[in-house]
Amino acid sequence: MVVIGRMQEGQYTQTIYTYIKQGQFVEAIDCLLPEYENNNTSRAALSLLGYCYYQIGDFMSAADCYGQLIQIYPDHEQYKLYYSQSLQKSCQYEAAMKASFTVDSPAMKEKVVKLQAAIKYDEDDLQGAKSMVEQCASDDPDTESNLGCLLVKEKRYAEACKKFTAAMNVKGYQAHLSYNIALCHYYMKQYALALKNIADIIEKGIREHPELSVGMQTEGIDVRSVGNSATLHETALVEAFNLKAAIEYQLKNFEGAQEALTDMPPRGEEELDCVTLHNQALMNMDTSPTVGFEKLQFLLQQTECPPETFGNLLLLYIKHQYYGQAADVMAENTHLTFKMDPYLYEYLDAIIVQQSSPEEAFRRFDDIANRHTDNLRKITKLVQECRQNNDEESVKKAVNEYDEALEKYIPVLMAQAKIYWDKSNYNMVEKIFRKSVEFCNEHDAWKLNVAHVLFMQQENKYKEAIGFYEPIVKKHYDNILSVSAIVLANLCVSYIMTSQNEEAEELMRKIEKEEEQMSYEDPDRKVYHLCIVNLVIGTLYCAKGNFEFGITRVIKSMEPYSKKLGMDTWHYAKRCFLGLIENLAKHMIMVRDVVLQDCIQFLEHAELYGKQVPCRIQPPLATTTAHEGKNTVTYEARLLKALLIQVSDM
Secondary structure (H helix, E strand, C coil): CCCHHHCCCCCHHHHHHHHHHCCCHHHHHHHHHHHHHHCCCCHHHHHHHHHHHHHCCCHHHHHHHHHHHHHHCCCCHHHHHHHHHHHHHCCCHHHHHHHHCCCCCHHHHHHHHHHHHHHHHHCCCHHHHHHHHCCCCCCCHHHHHHHHHHHHHCCCHHHHHHHHHHHHHHHCCCHHHHHHHHHHHHHCCCHHHHHHHHHHHHHHHHHHCHHHCCCCCCCCCCCCCCCCCHHHHHHCHHHHHHHHHHHHHHCCCHHHHHHHHHHCCCCCHHHCCHHHHHHHHHHCCCCCHHHHHHHHHHHHCCCCCCCHHHHHHHHHHHHCCCHHHHHHHHHHCHHHHCCCCHHHHHHHHHHHHHCCCHHHHHHHHHHHHHHHHHHHHHHHHHHHHHHHCCCHHHHHHHHHHHHHHHHHHHHHHHHHHHHHHCCCCHHHHHHHHHHCHHHHCCCHHHHHHHHHHHHHHCHHHHHHHHHHHHHHHHHCHHHHHHCCHHHHHHHHHHHHHCCCHHHHHHHHHHHHHHHHHHHHHCCCCCCCHHHHHHHHHHHHHHHCCCHHHHHHHHHHHCCCHHHHCCHHHHHHHHHHHHHHHHHHHCCCCCCCHHHHHHHHHHHHHHHHHCCCCCCCCCCCCCCCCCCCCCCCHHHHHHHHHHHHHHHHCC
């Protein structure tokens, strides 16, 4: 904090302008505020405060300063323009447009028209914005870039990219134009080209502005916030890192996405822009769901809320089974539902209806699915026609359109199937999947779920399940630990149930070998794949009534306890022990004493090693927290041990 009283006489003005020249706008504001408080009509203080507030992104305060200046100096056209710009930046579009009409200077006409075009653009009035842009000089590079922005809104990305490139050829390299080009490539799914432009922005930002501390947070270095300075805005580093995170997220490289967010110049949470806050919430949802929900709920109340926030918040509520909250948010924000993709709105609405009326939800899903399949057939026909005409560009465009349409159809199909899955009517689930084979037979999610439903029907369906599980595993055979443990476990069980024991053993040896290699490279990392495979096999034997072999398999799978005892592995193990205790209590089975002793010894080991292992994840929006002592493996192991001793003495 600057202390005015300590400044030498005659250095006041020099100090303020030095701060401004060096981009230290917060320090300049600290100097100017006492002067403004002493004389709230000081033109110099108000003008400089307005400029400094604008530079740090506090547009409301900037508008307040320029508003006061207009009252004192009503004939000063520059202040009117700055006032309108500040209102536009603070999302007060109606007031900004009204203020822009008060600027009468012919010399500022071009700037006023550009500002009015920006206001119309922000209000999603594309026709109004276009008419304003067309009033500008055709040889002005800004006209090209503004037309490019309008084309992006119209989803004409290839044309927009050409406009931005033309503007850059005239203006020279500009970070924001390079970002706009990268954004067009992103929308066209040309991720390599997008990443190339992003890399140029980041490299230039690091080289020219080392003070922005790019990458320091990722390295674990404690650095101070760089604030929302004009320099940071000019470099487009924040936008570039957000886009890089989005690309990595789309490519399923979630670690890379998180790293992109931590690589950006450090700022305090209160200084973060809405897009960064939104991306942080999404990309850390698996590790910090409670914080993620809080950020998305906060964003929904903001004027500058990213348009994706509403849909993403609703989808996450559905994912975490908070159907009531999803319904409430939809009811409270009906103005946002009109801006949603109609298919997404209908899908979410059907999901919410399903909680009270599964039959009505199925009917709605069926209606949505029929429209999706009709659209997919039309696109398939279009692809064939383009291929017959040897139009490679149109083929590529139509194939991308087909992939996008399929990605919209798959969630509807899965939601429809889940209604019967929840009723354990696996035969009906299979029928639903069979109807969609025409479109989905190459889709990984469809193949995986078909495999699961065949596996759940058991008996004569294991061979068919193998036919769907095997390609998934073989596709990632060189990195088998990237395959879900339950997929590997179900495939092993299917092999065993079809007397293909050698194949099961070979798969388990492959998993064991990769786990050993990973343990060698990272001794502290816990890997549960082989453990879960053995647990599922043990569970299968327990379900068939062979508790002695099944329980023994479960116990062996958990060794060594320090590396294999986790929340997921304990979930499988305790189910087997509960089944054993229940059958012993009902006198339905007899178990040898040596097996019971092994069980008690296992539970003692679980009690010893499970003090820091939670039994279940706390729901992100839970109003009450589970008792710390009871939500541990140690606590549950003691309970199971007490029950086992009690029933074995009966």
